[in-house]
Amino acid sequence: EAGVAQSPRYKIIEKRQSVAFWCNPISGHATLYWYQQILGQGPKLLIQFQNNGVVDDSQLPKDRFSAERLKGVDSTLKIQPAKLEDSAVYLCASSRLRVVNTGELFFGEGSRLTVL
Amino acid sequence: AQTVTQSQPEMSVQEAETVTLSCTYDTSENNYYLFWYKQPPSRQMILVIRQEAYKQQNATENRFSVNFQKAAKSFSLKISDSQLGDTAMYFCALCLIQGAQKLVFGQGTRLTINP
Numbered sequence: 001e002a003g004v005a006q007s008p009r010y011k012i013i014e015k016r017q018s019v020a021f022w023c024n025p026i027s028g029h030a031t032l033y034w035y036q037q038i039l040g041q042g043p044k045l046l047i048q049f050q051n052n053g054v055v056d057d058s059q060l061p062k063d064r065f066s067a068e069r070l071k072g073v074d075s076t077l078k079i080q081p082a083k084l085e086d087s088a089v090y091l092c093a094s095s096r097l098r099v100v101n102t103g104e105l106f107f108g109e110g111s112r113l114t115v116l
Numbered sequence: 117a118q119t120v121t122q123s124q125p126e127m128s129v130q131e132a133e134t135v136t137l138s139c140t141y142d143t144s145e146n147n148y149y150l151f152w153y154k155q156p157p158s159r160q161m162i163l164v165i166r167q168e169a170y171k172q173q174n175a176t177e178n179r180f181s182v183n184f185q186k187a188a189k190s191f192s193l194k195i196s197d198s199q200l201g202d203t204a205m206y207f208c209a210l211c212l213i214q215g216a217q218k219l220v221f222g223q224g225t226r227l228t229i230n231p
Contacts, residue, residue, distance in 0.1 A: 003160075033218075033219075040223070040224075041223055041224070042120070042122075042207050042209075042221030042222050042223050042224050043161075043207070043219075043221045044221070045218045045219065045220075048218055055218075056218055089159065091159075091161070093161075104163045104166075105161075105163070105219065107160055107161040107162070108160065109158065109159050109160045110159045110160075
């Protein structure tokens with residue numbers, strides 16, 4: 001089966017500009033996650049969707065970050081305006097059901113953002 | 117809140133040696149899952165092994181095994197007969213069974229297998 005697709009792979013922007021990342025999960029996967037991975041750190045969950053509803057967005061900086069998952073399939077993560085500290089790899093992951101039912105998240109290759 | 121700590125930022129061993137990566141965690145819950153994920157230089161993270169907290173028997177997957185000490189909140193990963201392809205970042209992660217079931221990751225250990 002096809003894996004989790006993400007684009008773009010790399011993006012360089014100036015601070016205060018906006019950027020959007022796209023994720024297409026594995027077909028049939030109900031749960032979709034966006035993680036932020038800053039260099040040298042472990043991934044941090046930004047938002048979790050179950051179908052097209054938000055399950056957890058407690059660590060999403062809502063003043064500048066937004067995410068949507070229309071029709072419960074692909075998802076877009078937007079940052080506006082970007083700050084220097086947003087430089088990171090943004091990982092999208094999906095799972096068929098809830099994590100403990102399947103025991104596994106499937107990750108995309110990530111989108112690396114550099115904010116200058 | 118749940119926390120996961122990996123105290124070894126980097127490790128390096130020779131090919132065919134055995135290496136153990138450490139992980140400790142903190143949670144007040146009793147029901148949870150623990151995972152080790154591998155992130156090769158290409159950045160696509162993959163599951164290595166998982167452990168259900170209610171199981172006393174340590175999980176094994178071929179050359180990978182864990183030492184799960186629930187009372188000590190310790191979850192180490194042992195890689196036997198290490199191979200060059202094991203070179204990667206390794207992340208320990210915790211997931212509560214209740215609630216949103218989000219994975220909380222440690223900071224990672226960069227493992228290098230030398231020929």
